[in-house]
Amino acid sequence: MDRNIRTVDDVLKLLDGLFAPEADRWTADGAGWWDGFYTDRSKPVPFFVAKPDENLVSYLDRSLITPGRALDLGCGPGRNAVHLASLGFQVDAVDLSPTAISWAEERAREAGADIRFRCGDAFALAEAELVGPYDLIYDSGCFHHLPPHRRVSYLALLDRALAPGGHLALTCFAAGGMGSELPDAEFYRQSGLHGGLAYTPESLRRIFSDLTEVELRRMQDEPPGSPYFGEPFLWTALFRRDAQTSPGGSRTE
Numbered sequence: 001m002d003r004n005i006r007t008v009d010d011v012l013k014l015l016d017g018l019f020a021p022e023a024d025r026w027t028a029d030g031a032g033w034w035d036g037f038y039t040d041r042s043k044p045v046p047f048f049v050a051k052p053d054e055n056l057v058s059y060l061d062r063s064l065i066t067p068g069r070a071l072d073l074g075c076g077p078g079r080n081a082v083h084l085a086s087l088g089f090q091v092d093a094v095d096l097s098p099t100a101i102s103w104a105e106e107r108a109r110e111a112g113a114d115i116r117f118r119c120g121d122a123f124a125l126a127e128a129e130l131v132g133p134y135d136l137i138y139d140s141g142c143f144h145h146l147p148p149h150r151r152v153s154y155l156a157l158l159d160r161a162l163a164p165g166g167h168l169a170l171t172c173f174a175a176g177g178m179g180s181e182l183p184d185a186e187f188y189r190q191s192g193l194h195g196g197l198a199y200t201p202e203s204l205r206r207i208f209s210d211l212t213e214v215e216l217r218r219m220q221d222e223p224p225g226s227p228y229f230g231e232p233f234l235w236t237a238l239f240r241r242d243a244q245t246s247p248g249g250s251r252t253e
Contacts, residue, residue, distance in 0.1 A: 034097035052083035055236035068135030074142030078104025132161030177233030211239035
C-alpha cells in the first residue's frame with residue numbers, strides 16, 4: 001500500500017503520471033519526442049526559421065525591455081536567444097531536447113553569440129546551473145505544452161527567477177486560432193494534451209495576475225520574406241514584476 005504523497009512536488013509528479021507516456025512534452029521523459037521533432041531540419045515548421053519573434057523585436061524597439069540577464073525557456077533551435085545576445089543581453093537558454101540544443105549551439109557559433117545553453121528541465125534551474133534573478137524570462141511556445149497542474153511549477157519558477165522590475169514575455173496558442181479548448185479537467189480524463197492548450201486573454205490575465213500586464217495582443221502575421229517570425233494563431237504577452245517585490249514568493253513547486 002503506497003502512501004507517498006507528502007509535498008506539493010509529490011502531487012505534481014502524481015498528476016504527471018496520469019497522462020499517457022506519448023502525451024509527455026514537459027518532463028525529462030519528453031526529451032525523446034522533441035529530439036524526433038527537431039531531427040529533420042528541412043521540415044516546413046514555421047519556427048524552424050532563424051528569425052526572432054516579431055513581438056520580441058517590437059518590445060526592444062519600443063524600449064519596453066532593455067538589455068540585462070535573460071533566460072530563454074524552451075529555446076528550441078535558439079533563434080530568439082541569438083537575437084537577444086546580439087543586442088547585449090547576457091543569455092541563458094534551456095531546452096529538454098539535446099538535438100535542439102545542438103542546433104542552437106551551431107546557430108550561436110555562426111552568429112558569434114556568447115550564450116550559455118543547458119539541456120534539462122526548466123523547472124529545475126539550479127540542476128541546469130541556471131540561477132536568477134533574470135531581467136527577462138522569454139518563452140516562445142513552452143507554456144502551452146504544459147498540463148494544467150504544471151502552471152503551479154511555472155509560477156514558482158517566476159517567483160524564484162524573475163527579478164523585481166523584470167519582465168515575462170510569452171507567446172502561446174490563442175483560443176480560436178490553435179490548440180485545444182477543452183476544460184482543464186478534461187485533459188486528465190483523456191490522458192492527453194491534444195497538441196497543446198489554447199488560452200484566452202482572460203485566462204492569461206488570471207494565471208499571471210501577480211504580474212502587471214504591459215501588453216497582450218495577437219502575434220502579427222509576418223510574410224515569408226520578413227526578417228521576423230510571426231503567426232496570428234499565437235498570443236503575445238508582456239508582463240512586468242512589481243519592482244517592490246523580491247524573488248522567492250509564497251508558491252512552492
